[in-house]
Amino acid sequence: MIEAAQFVEAARERGFDWYAGVPCSYLTPFINYVLQDESLNYVSAANEGDAVALIAGVALGASGVHKARRGISMMQNSGLGNAVSPLTSLTWTFRLPQLLIVTWRGQPGVADEPQHALMGPVTPAMLDTMEIPWELFPTEADAIGPALDRATAHMDSTGRPYALVMQKGSVAPYKLNKKGLSGVRQRALNERAEVQSFEGTGERASRRDALERVIAHTPKESTVVLASTGFCGRELYAIDDRENQLYLVGSMGCVTPMALGLALSRPDLQVIALDGDGAALMRMSVFATLGAYGPSNLTHLLLDNGAHESTGGQATVSEGVEFARIASACGYALALDGDDVSIVDRLFDAKDVDGVRFARLSINTGTPSDLPRPSITPEDVRSRLQAHIGS
Secondary structure (H helix, E strand, O other), X not given: OEOHHHHHHHHHHOOEEEEEEOOOHHHHHHHHHHHOOOOOEEEEOOOHHHHHHHHHHHHHOOOHHHOOOXXXXXXXXXXXXXXXXXXXXXXXXXXXXXXXXXXXXXXXOOOOOHHHOOHHHHHHHHHHHOOOOEEEOOOOHHHHHHHHHHHHHHHHHHXXXXXXXXXXXXXXXXXXXXXXXXXXXXXXXXXXXXOEEEOOOOOOOOHHHHHHHHHHOOOOOOEEEEEOOOHHHHHHHHHOOOOOEEEOOOOOOOHXXXXXXXXXXXXXXXXXXXXXXXXXXXXXXXXXXXXXXXOOOEEEEEEEOOEEHHXXXXXXXXXXXXXXXXXXXXXXXXXXXXXXXXXXXXXXXXOOOOOOEEEEEEOOOOOOOOOOOOOOOHHHHHHHHHHHHHO
């Protein structure tokens, strides 16, 4: 058994200063220690997939003078199910490394609750199947440094995650003497933004109309634009492929937690998350996390056409969802809604906003028949963006 401080301080020496996750009783002393150290950053995620995507955003921002910055995602092994998509189609695809601390509930031979009876035995196989190297979490002080060195060597050489699987009783108890969470904005706790609605007088805008306005408001030297999977990223690429843009492939719904990780770890950048209605519905819990932690350098624009257009135009249930009211209720500092494309201008022109800005723009379906797929690979998009924001 080790002390929480022994691991956290050894990790800090190797650049790990960002943590995100969902608690497990095995992780309690570890999380309690991190929560009470104001020099470390901990984000309480709504689910394990959001935590992985958020730390991927931290890894994306690790360039230039920020290159030594690293992040850790923490979860119970039952949460691996929630994290499969970002682990296999975000961190693996874009080569965005992170350390995973996964608890081993239901470990064979260790008595546990019935809900862990299946996940316990298959946890190692799940990590192996996802090509994530793993080892047992260190339980002796002199094993901590070597374990972290193996993890960082793999992360640095491959750009992909490494996992430490934590058994019961690995870390000695550490008391939590603090209430609340660091980094949560008081405004998000005490006030709610009034939803501002703007209705157009004619036909709804196209996705291209909206994206062209986004480009006009996002100069390359000071902004990063992260585009959701599907036609949103492909059309942004087709209009103007710029160094400050990243186009998600797969990992549906992960653009917003990823943008949050980047915005929090890189306050020098203005970060824009371009979302879609299907993606937003898939991970709507992240609205609460963005509302609580979202900084003023984060902008969330949801382009809502009511359809999963890239898979054939099947309808979503977005018509009955008031996204702007949800954003307001979750603590966003600005919440706009409407079908007038000028809402994009209003979103970016809003100044002195204490927290994340949001707008839902209702747009038409319809995509150019010759819309290309990016010819640049995800790894090259990531590498190009990191070089750009690190210069």
